[in-house]
Amino acid sequence: MKQQTVLEVRHLTKGYGQNIVLKDISFSVPKGSIVGLLGKNGAGKTTLMKTILGLLCQYDGEIYFDGNKMNCQSAAVMSRIGSLVDVRFYDDMTAYQNLNYLLLADPRMTGTMRKQRISELLEMVGLEKNRNDKVRSFSLGMKQRLALAQVFVHEAELLILDEPFIGLDPVGMEEMKSFLKEMQRQKNVSIIFSSHQLDEVGDLADEIVAISDGTVKYCGTLRELQNRNKKYKIWFKGKELPVVIPYDEEKLQDTISEHSSKGFAVEKIEVFENALYQLFV
Ligand code: ADP
Secondary structure, eight states: OOOOEEEEEEEEEEEETTEEEEEEEEEEEETTOEEEEEOOTTSSHHHHHHHHTTSSOOOEEEEEETTEEOOTTOHHHHTTEEEESSOOOOTTSBHHHHHHHHHTTOTTOOHHHHHHHHHHHHHHTTOGGGTTSBGGGOOHHHHHHHHHHHHTSSOOSEEEESSTTTTOOHHHHHHHHHHHHHHHHHHOOEEEEEESOHHHHHTTOSEEEEEETTEEEEEEOHHHHHHHHEEEEEEETTOSSOEEEESOHHHHHHHHHHHHHTTOOEEEEEEEEOOGGGGGO
16 A cells, blocks of 8 residues: 655755755655655755745745645645744743743633643653743753644644754753654654754654755665665675675675676675765765
């Protein structure tokens, strides 16, 4: 059965004035999956996320959410997407008050419902003890957690998170990863997050979309990417230079048979890998 797609970006091109930042970007996000947008600073990740979120309106190409073509007027659809892009807080308000302020916008919620939801959210992101502290006193990591609580204020089906690990220490980072995986598992939410660190992306994302200079350089799993980047180096007796082939068992066997039929026996086989970051520069 074909996996359902929650988001599809087709041939997206977007610039700021003469500066074309996204060049013919296409990729899709399977429902319930976590996709990591990988790219160095300035690659175009934030611009891509803002365009998907309808924060930037003029672009070429198409964006579909759950089969609906999006534009900047897609408010009803946007309410099903939670985002951590350009998050702002009221520094002089407490964590509780910041969340309360957001929830006040929902007329269906009574005061009791709001209180309960805020407690759930603060517990979910581990800020229960800081509920009455002003945001001004928060560390970057605590702010990041509060931002995540804001993302979950409305039960979104798709989360778009710009650099969710910035400011987190290694423990906070692991907690955040397991939290996002838990959301995926429990609520089947789909998540797109950005990062410039391959190791951050690697163990969280089901799929990677690597962007460099506004174009998609790779789209697929980390495993495929690693395999694609690996090569076999085979030395044959009587040949000065090794034969280099892709990391593929069938090709390895074929190469060995072909050479042995010509009288060249294998001397040594090595696997080598190019540094993955080279793919993105
Ligand atoms: P990333 O998130 O990968 O670091 P960005 O999307 O923020 O990349 O930026 C991509 C390019 O677009 C950069 O060259 C940046 O300078 C440029 N850019 C981003 N925002 C604006 C803006 N508001 N006006 C003009 N140029 C911008």
